Amino acid sequence: MKINNSHSIITGAASGIGRAFLYELCSYKNLTILVADIDETSLQATLRALPENSHRWVPFTGDLSQKEQIDALFEKAKNELGTVDFMVANAGFAYYESFKYEDWGRMQKIFDLNVLSPLYSLQKMKTLNGPKPHYTLITSSAMAKLAIPGYALYGAGKAALDRFLDAYRFESHDSGKVGMIYPIATRTNFFQEAVADSAQKPVVPWPSQTPEQVAKAMIQGIVHEKRHIYPSLFHQVTRFPQQLYEWLLYPYQAFYARELKKWESRFQNRR
Template sequence: MRIEHTRIVITGAASGIGRALQQQLARYPAQIVAVDRDEVQLRLAVDAIQSGAATVHPFVSDVSTEEGVDEIFDYAVDAMGGIDLFIANAGFAYYENLADADWSRLEHLVKVNVLSPIYSAVKMRELNRVRPYKMVITASAMSLLPLPGYALYGATKGMLHHFAQAYRYELDDPRHLMLVYPIGTRTAFFDTSGAPIPWPTQTPEYVANRIVRGIERDKKAVYPSVTFQMLMLTGRFCPPALRLWQYIELRRFQRWREAQ
């Protein structure tokens, strides 16, 4: 997909991968609706890239609700005349010892990480009908290899993976839907949660660069980490290699739990 002169929506645009995507996509002559619920950080992110070639429209919304996602689509269509590329990047994780049942906490995670991107993917298909478009969803390496401490988070990302595997068969062109599987990305999450950073890690800027390349090459899936790709390939022929990685993360989780 050519990015020049496209109409783009990015959610979770105030920080991390979303902010890095803003910075890189702003180099193209395009229109961007940058979405986040944190108005202050969103404004700072947008102000930092106003010297780029793109026109950026900041928009504050909560992607955890149907109304919030509908507002994003309505605003983007009004501001840009349509949406060619939607990047559902907003998401979050709990790093936890899952021992207490909390329905509302689980529900919020599923709304943001699962319902919102899936609902957006279907709305993009509905909006564009016979027009070419691209829907990008930020999943996770944990979609394929769950790790201790991230039971709920890994489950939500696994749901996205299986949705994409099936939904592509229903699309006229399976390349309309691209999933991204980042490994641990060095963002503020690890600073605020106190969670140990899983190995290996990458910067948001590197992940964003791989996403942009994947869009331009019409990829269906992007795996930013070569290390992770090699590990998964090894795991096909030697499953204990995957269990070893999970065991290493289990030991880190146990040390974290003991320190709480």
């Protein structure tokens, strides 16, 4: 996919990986970018700090854990951009804690933003673009592949995204493509914000990388429309046994992909 002269949506754009990604986009030409974040002050400060270029930045402030806010985001995209060549569904957060409480709302909050929001956005991208080719990149985590104590709910959500993509690749037959990036711990304020008390310091997993490294990998993933993106070579190499197991199971998944097509065909013939 060509990035020059494209239309895009970036969520979680005011800090961390999202902010670094905006800086990477500044080296391209004539972009129209709908930038979204929950913090209007941080979003405006980020846009003011970007170098002058030929881009058109369209800000959107909203809580993307809410369906209505995602609908509003895509309504604005329709009015301001028309169609969207690529979207980076990057908004998300973590808890660092022991899971020993009864709080439905707290659990729902993290799954609404980290899981349901990008999946619903993927559907909205298909509706907005129709047959026009497009690409959706979802920010997952290395914790989707390896759970780390203290980040149980965060890892569970990222693993849910990973399993979704593993099945969805067999189901999707439209013009839209989807990819997922799996950063290791990134040196931003992300982990500090995972604790309830700002005076406490969370345990940050080793190894780590800069948000700029992740942003560069995201660019390459978009250009080549990759399904899986691993910004850390260390992570990619160390998970080879796991990846080999996944490859061995591919025929099993392919069999059930054919069964799904047969089932859908029978259902359509009955209508």
